[in-house]
Amino acid sequence: MQKPDAVKRERILRVAARLFAHRPYHGVTLGDVAAGARVGKGTLYVYFRSKEALFGAILDEAFVRVVDDIEASLIGASGGAWERLEIVVRGLVKFGGAYPAMFRLMRAGVDVSGPIKRRARTRLLDLVERVVGEGVRAGELREQRADLAAGCIVSCVRGAMLFGPEGLPEREIVGHVLGMLRSGVVRGSGAAPPRRKP
Amino acid sequence: MQKPDAVKRERILRVAARLFAHRPYHGVTLGDVAAGARVGKGTLYVYFRSKEALFGAILDEAFVRVVDDIEASLIGASGGAWERLEIVVRGLVKFGGAYPAMFRLMRAGVDVSGPIKRRARTRLLDLVERVVGEGVRAGELREQRADLAAGCIVSCVRGAMLFGPEGLPEREIVGHVLGMLRSGVVRGSGAAPPRRKP
Amino acid sequence: MQKPDAVKRERILRVAARLFAHRPYHGVTLGDVAAGARVGKGTLYVYFRSKEALFGAILDEAFVRVVDDIEASLIGASGGAWERLEIVVRGLVKFGGAYPAMFRLMRAGVDVSGPIKRRARTRLLDLVERVVGEGVRAGELREQRADLAAGCIVSCVRGAMLFGPEGLPEREIVGHVLGMLRSGVVRGSGAAPPRRKP
Amino acid sequence: MQKPDAVKRERILRVAARLFAHRPYHGVTLGDVAAGARVGKGTLYVYFRSKEALFGAILDEAFVRVVDDIEASLIGASGGAWERLEIVVRGLVKFGGAYPAMFRLMRAGVDVSGPIKRRARTRLLDLVERVVGEGVRAGELREQRADLAAGCIVSCVRGAMLFGPEGLPEREIVGHVLGMLRSGVVRGSGAAPPRRKP
DNA sequence: CATGAATGAGGATTCATTCAT
DNA sequence: AATGAATGAATCCTCATTCAT
Structure with a gap:
């Protein structure tokens, strides 16, 4: 069993920050974030309750x-x-x-x-x-x-x-x-x- | 006095400005604008080519x-x-x-x-x-x-x-x-x- | 401009009823209903507020x-x-x-x-x-x-x-x-x- | 006394039955069942081949x-x-x-x-x-x-x-x-x- | 065996835009 | 010109299932 991976969380955060920095909130899709962080879309929800929480x-x-x-x-x-x-x-x-x-x-x-x-x-x-x-x-x-x-x-x-x-x-x-x-x-x-x- | 068209255009602009001021771009729907300006949604497209143009x-x-x-x-x-x-x-x-x-x-x-x-x-x-x-x-x-x-x-x-x-x-x-x-x-x-x- | 079409509403209702009769609530997708009634998915929302309302x-x-x-x-x-x-x-x-x-x-x-x-x-x-x-x-x-x-x-x-x-x-x-x-x-x-x- | 496995299986069944009794099939998630039975989600699959089998x-x-x-x-x-x-x-x-x-x-x-x-x-x-x-x-x-x-x-x-x-x-x-x-x-x-x- | 992190297919819903009237 | 019904692409989110530990 894997433990929540702090590194992965960080990667998501970093990728998302870069995206949000260049596009407005609604211009960033969770698909973009997931792809950028090389994780499944569902994985985002393991680390963040919602897009807004992210x-x-x-x-x-x-x-x-x-x-x-x-x-x-x-x-x-x-x-x-x-x-x-x-x-x-x-x-x-x-x-x-x-x-x-x-x-x-x-x-x-x-x-x-x-x-x-x-x-x-x-x-x-x-x-x-x-x-x-x-x-x-x-x-x-x-x-x-x-x-x-x-x-x-x-x-x-x-x-x-x-x-x-x-x-x-x-x-x-x-x-x-x-x-x-x-x-x-x-x-x-x-x-x-x-x-x-x- | 202005032509009725100009008046309507002005009303749309005023309503839209108020809405965009309080909500981000994607938080404002053309439905809101149309309702606020008391015109049909299609009418917006008579005066503006697109949401972005508005x-x-x-x-x-x-x-x-x-x-x-x-x-x-x-x-x-x-x-x-x-x-x-x-x-x-x-x-x-x-x-x-x-x-x-x-x-x-x-x-x-x-x-x-x-x-x-x-x-x-x-x-x-x-x-x-x-x-x-x-x-x-x-x-x-x-x-x-x-x-x-x-x-x-x-x-x-x-x-x-x-x-x-x-x-x-x-x-x-x-x-x-x-x-x-x-x-x-x-x-x-x-x-x-x-x-x-x- | 078209008026809300009672016939279309009826068609949607009829199709949906048939589907709901054979599959449980969650087994019926609005895509099925829309396709069955030959309307766009969005059209369903013109006549019904939500799946539940339908x-x-x-x-x-x-x-x-x-x-x-x-x-x-x-x-x-x-x-x-x-x-x-x-x-x-x-x-x-x-x-x-x-x-x-x-x-x-x-x-x-x-x-x-x-x-x-x-x-x-x-x-x-x-x-x-x-x-x-x-x-x-x-x-x-x-x-x-x-x-x-x-x-x-x-x-x-x-x-x-x-x-x-x-x-x-x-x-x-x-x-x-x-x-x-x-x-x-x-x-x-x-x-x-x-x-x-x- | 039963083997621990049987006890766990029974607990899962009991919890699931209670949940299915109050919510329709698709309204019950395996997450709910696992949490209710105090087992991991994966454990459910040790005892039952699928949700439907459960x-x-x-x-x-x-x-x-x-x-x-x-x-x-x-x-x-x-x-x-x-x-x-x-x-x-x-x-x-x-x-x-x-x-x-x-x-x-x-x-x-x-x-x-x-x-x-x-x-x-x-x-x-x-x-x-x-x-x-x-x-x-x-x-x-x-x-x-x-x-x-x-x-x-x-x-x-x-x-x-x-x-x-x-x-x-x-x-x-x-x-x-x-x-x-x-x-x-x-x-x-x-x-x-x-x-x-x- | 046990676990829960990881996944991605699938679904309800929204909304800019079009078009028949 | 004016309307709003019609549309479907696009999006967030859920969840059964898998699998590495």
């Missing part, structure tokens, strides 16, 4: 990875709020590069029942919000709504990677986003707007 | 509206680059508020065959890129990659509106995004970052 | 027919309770012969959600129970539980038709069941048959 | 039991034909009460390939037919077609138990069926119960 698992695992990765990097970092934000952005970009699926999967569609996606997305947004919030409380960042800022920051990276020119090296994306971000949120930075409402 | 038309018309609206506002504006950027952001937020469908429809998925969406999206990104670029060339904005910046800015607004807390007044969103944006991109603004830019 | 409709219509038929015969009948019972049995047998499907469909399986079948079956059982009950109240029949008797009588006819030797003429079945019903099987017990056994 | 075994064993039980009771009984019929009816009712599955399993559907069921059912019908036939030959019962009568009698009991009011005590069912059987339903017809409970 999709949810992909999102969940991906988000868990980003969040875990970023949090691990944060542990070793100095306490500087800006430095921590840099780590966050770098983590997001690195992840977007390694798993191009990610940011596409994050589309705001209501593809699958809300809870699944909200939960997955929330995990990441919470992390960013926390980092921003701590920076604010520490007096290093100027920002009144950490929640709004979190959405902006993640979206910003997402926008740069999805809509920016293809093939841009990650370093450049990181640099650009940080550039925009830095002088925006660091206290004491903003000069008076040049000619604001004369 | 979806494309929605995107196109919506983007045409934002772009037209923003460009109209820009015409009367003073030449200041920042002021022009303010107009752009305000236009985006106002539009996102008036047509919540919009930003959802912009999901990065490859819901429908690429060209349609790229074309539609491009129109908006081009506008923003142009405004940023002009500002840079005029020496008022600091920004090396106007294309990247355009993606960031639009995404930023989108992120704030889609993922931020619900029911936030538009003014606050505008203020927040502009706040982040201003001191970031306006020349001469950035104070020395805590430990950066030695 | 099955329910068959039962309902069949029961409506028996019950209507029997009730019509009862109207013209003299008031004699036994005569009325004869009419009932004759109606049941005639129906079983004309629609062999009927008694098979009545299998007590829980094939489809109870309500549908119970409702359909109830209509017939109620009729029989009513006739028996009236006879008892009129003092012509002896029977304490009209409800039990109704189940017995219908089952009896069913048993005779389904399990008895094939090809037996209806007249003989009617005669036999009525014989048992009227005066039982014990010799010397029965009252003189009202107008039978000359 | 179903057939249930029917066979059940029928063997009724028939054996009734025949055992008949052995000790006096030779009176009516008394023997009473024993048959009592046996049927008792069995229907103890194994509610039975009468449900006897659905006339062609659930599984005919031979299996016909064989099983035949065993019971033959017994009843034999008893009736002997009574007729002995001049105690009046009945021209013992085969038809057998179907009627078994069906009658089945109908009373399946369609009659729930929870009716067995004694009442027996009494009712015997009442109808003995002297029919027409008032004044029936002789006093021959020798009922002297």
